[in-house]
Amino acid sequence: MTTDRTTDAQAPVPLLDLQSLVVAVRRRRRLWSSLALLGVLAGGALAVLLPPPPTAVTKVLVAHKEDQPNDTGTLIRTDVELLRTTRIAEAALRTLDSRVKPEDFMEDYRGTGLTNNLLEITATGDDDAQAVARAAALADAFVTDHVRRMRETAEAEAEALLAQRERTRDELAEVNEAIGDRSPQSDPKAAASLETLFARRAELGSRIADFDQRAAEARTGTPRIVAGTQIVDAPRAVRHSLPKAAVTDAGIGGVLGLVLGLVVAAVGAVVADRPVLRREVAAHLGASVIAELPRRRPAGPWRSRRMRAARERLTASLARTIRGSAEPVSLLELGHARGTGAIALDLAAALAAREPVTVVDALPGLPLARRRPKPGDPAVVCDENAAQAPDGERRLGVGSVAPGTAWTDLRHLGTRTVLVVRAGHGSAAWLHTVARQLADQRVTVLGVVLIDPDPRDRTDGTLWDGPDHALRGRGERPARRNGTERPRTERLPMRAARVPDGDEEGR
Incomplete structure (x- = not known):
């Protein structure tokens, strides 16, 4: 059973999504908290430097x-x-x-x-x-x-x-x-x-x-x-009491700075139009969110263990997906090149336990190819030397879909890819561009790994456009089950047939 996509397209879109706006403003807490602190300091300094006259x-x-x-x-x-x-x-x-x-x-x-x-x-x-x-x-x-x-x-x-x-x-x-x-x-x-x-x-x-x-x-x-x-x-x-005046002016300055920061953050979020919620990222990229990872290393051993466990689960899930694919798979980042490189090394190490793996580094600046290898690390080659990799080894490409990307080179990294996207980094227009360019290059998107998601986000990042779409993505070519069954072609959504109203219209 498939769902007609025109039904979702015809759904009314609100002029201003309050949930997205609140999340975007909360993610810019550095901006409005800095302005509030600046207002407090300015108010206190004003009371000290410009005391009221007698x-x-x-x-x-x-x-x-x-x-x-x-x-x-x-x-x-x-x-x-x-x-x-x-x-x-x-x-x-x-x-x-x-x-x-x-x-x-x-x-x-x-x-x-x-x-x-x-x-x-x-x-x-x-x-x-x-x-x-x-x-x-x-x-x-x-x-x-x-x-x-x-x-x-x-x-x-x-x-x-x-x-x-x-x-x-x-x-x-x-x-x-x-x-x-x-x-x-x-x-x-x-x-x-x-x-x-x-x-x-x-x-x-x-x-x-x-x-x-x-x-x-x-x-x-x-x-x-x-x-x-x-x-x-x-x-x-x-x-006049100087401490009292300083506290009063600092409070007034802090409130004014906070209000100004919230207004600037809200206006910036509306103008920038950068998707943050899982639902929005999945809808704009046309692929489901299959995993999430925090951007920064959490403080405390308990949270560090949770992050390590999340990365291990992500690595195991991606490893199972890649082992079941006969085609080369790549990781393409948007807004988090360092984290994508770390995920690629962990994934290559997991795959190397069963078969030899070579990581093809096409990230800006070649951070993986130029780093000092450690004992037991998988082999890493740059994009220009990818042809020198031994035959028979699985290649794991790592690239970027940031502005300035050479789209025609992405297919050489892998015909199937997993997008590693930082929430709130790319605009909605650029996410549409990424989805369109990958579709033009016939690169199948397996899913999206969302970096630095909002902890209070409760939206669903899964696209329900078909039974096989949640994990494979749109436009994937036929897949085999256990290598024995014949290829099964995914059916595209079709409009329901219209029943004629009368004999004349039927003729």
Whole structure:
């Protein structure tokens, strides 16, 4: 039974695979951990090399005539902006007897509205004494300016009310004069007109009394505002703790560096598009993952034994596969030439126990042919001297499919191959190129040995495109069983035959 490959091709592909993205970001932990450490060091160095200037702080209670319980903070924000005006700065500089320009002095202090009626003034200076003096001068200048403005507003309002009262009194005098000029008459129209004048006089008298009361209230409210606006917290120097500042800045720098590193790692993983999971590597190369090996030597004897056992299992599995093949087999690396050479030597040593083996080294730089042989090591020749190998010996080719590979030379290393691929090394486009070039050269891929896999990868690296495909790979020529059976040709996947809908379509 074969599965139609068009079914898998038509499966919806997500725009962004979160599992692959998380794995790729986790594999780049050196990048984001380095940036986080750099942020910690930069934050700590910044706190030590650039300490904050001497600072003083004071608090002022500000009373407003328009204070309301539901005020949203508009009045205190207005006071903060008024504090940062040249008028306040000039008044404070006159108190300090300083020749600093008001525009430059405004850069050395700021105001912050803590509540609707509480203003905090922060000032800096060359030393603590100067900072405290500046904060005190600013607080006094602000309180004086605020009281003056409130008094001017109250006086202006009272004068306006009194002026309106005088106009109303003049009008009342005219009404009184008009009433005095009228003589008692029995005419109904004259009586109605006189009644209107009396009503107007009463209204004007009430308005005059109201203006007097409002003017008095305007003047009376000013002392309350003056008494309510005062300095409630005397100016004092702010003490800075260098260790605390260093720890705070280092923490902030570490968080920023970590975030930046994660963003850079995620963007780099998406742009590079380097498959890491078994499922992706197998799908792009068109061959199943048959074994895995860690890239680095693990620490500790227990993990070293596990890695040694894994390499022995891999060597035994590859040896059984190669002994059952009458054709030459090669190992082709992508991203891990050193590990591929070690696997080739172990495999040649396992095969040499039953038959003579010669390793053909076609790796970049010829690391196997130029090394010092040890007693008992198999014979190693370079690619140019492969023809000098004795006849009848099994040849084990070791080459590379990295960019720059001479594809036509790969078939001379072996018509069947095992790919040794480091996870996350080659891009998806290059893995497709490798699979296409090997198919063009009629080199059968037996399987993929994945180097440095993700330890949390739980995906399946086996391709289920046919019963014989999991271990042989695509495009393999017919194989014999025990050397006696006739060749059995692998059937390519075929589309299901379409049943005609009617007699006419059948004809």
